[in-house]
Amino acid sequence: MNLWIWVLVACLLSFATKLLGYLVPAKLMKNRRMSSVAGALTIGLLAALTVVNTVASAQTVVFDARLGALAAAAVALVLRAPFLVVVIVGAVAAALLRQAGWG
């Protein structure tokens, strides 16, 4: 039940963030420093999310089948596979590695 509160707060803040952008005068958009922070923040968060989903298990760092998924996805991306294919490749790699008895 407690999780419902945070689901709804997250939804509210998501919409507020989006709407806030529409309420900002266009002039402030020209600020190079702010767009630089936003760009760096997005990259940092996506990199962190990739790492957490690959090696985190609660508060420990573990190397399991997800590492294989990361490597397989990277290969797919280098080969310019479409996004959906990349996701499927990651899933198949993890599933196969588990089948083989790793992680």
Place this chain on the structure above:
Amino acid sequence: MTFLQSPAVRVGLSISVATGLYAISFGALAVASGLTFWQTMVLSLLLFSGGSQFAFVGVIAGGGTGFAAMSAATLLGIRNGVYGIQLNALLEPRRWRKLVMAHLTIDESTATATGQTDAGEQRRGFWTAGVGVFLLWNIFTALGAVIGDAVGDPKQWGLDGAAVAAFLGLLWPRLKAFQPAAIAVVSALVTVLTIPVLPPGLPILAAGLVAGVIGWFQRERIPEGMAPDIEPYPEPYSEHDGEHFKAATPDGGSTHKGRGTQ
């Protein structure tokens, strides 16, 4: 010009289909992480921002608190505010349109709109991608949540591997230059080093903070991640979109003349 001949509509539709299908894995992962069917649906209907939704579910799956999940989702959604600033200046919506457009402001709708040069095309691109992704995203979230419940342990099907691949796929198009790549590496290091010492979820915020500080002191402009998360073409979208639209115009132009509609 008919609706489907608009290049912006074509881009919008292809992005909608690709993103929509991807929501199957979100639905399945959300349910596997312990969210109920309706919590999953509320995230897709009301939060409606793929990266943030996966962040929320990812933190919960890692044993993080609801607060940490909400914080990660919110921080990751900050870029939508930046998109809103740009789209507001570009399309100048009024009254209720401003509210609806705000809700539909995501990577895909922003990228489709800002990839166009003509004002009408920008508008069509935004609405096609925005409404299209919204509809398909929610339909396939529901499907994924139902299937995810039926398949049992999602790890057996490699769904956690799918999440890893998805986040790498989201990050990938933003790493075209040295500086963004360097920021990604530093953030990844901060994350690995803080996982053992911080509660689950907070390493993501720590990495975000470090990246934000780097951005603040950066001299060169860092790309804001305007490339779409889902690339409709085999080659990088943001670098070649102009050529695609040029290639599409002669067709549309001749149709105009023939029909005398413009």
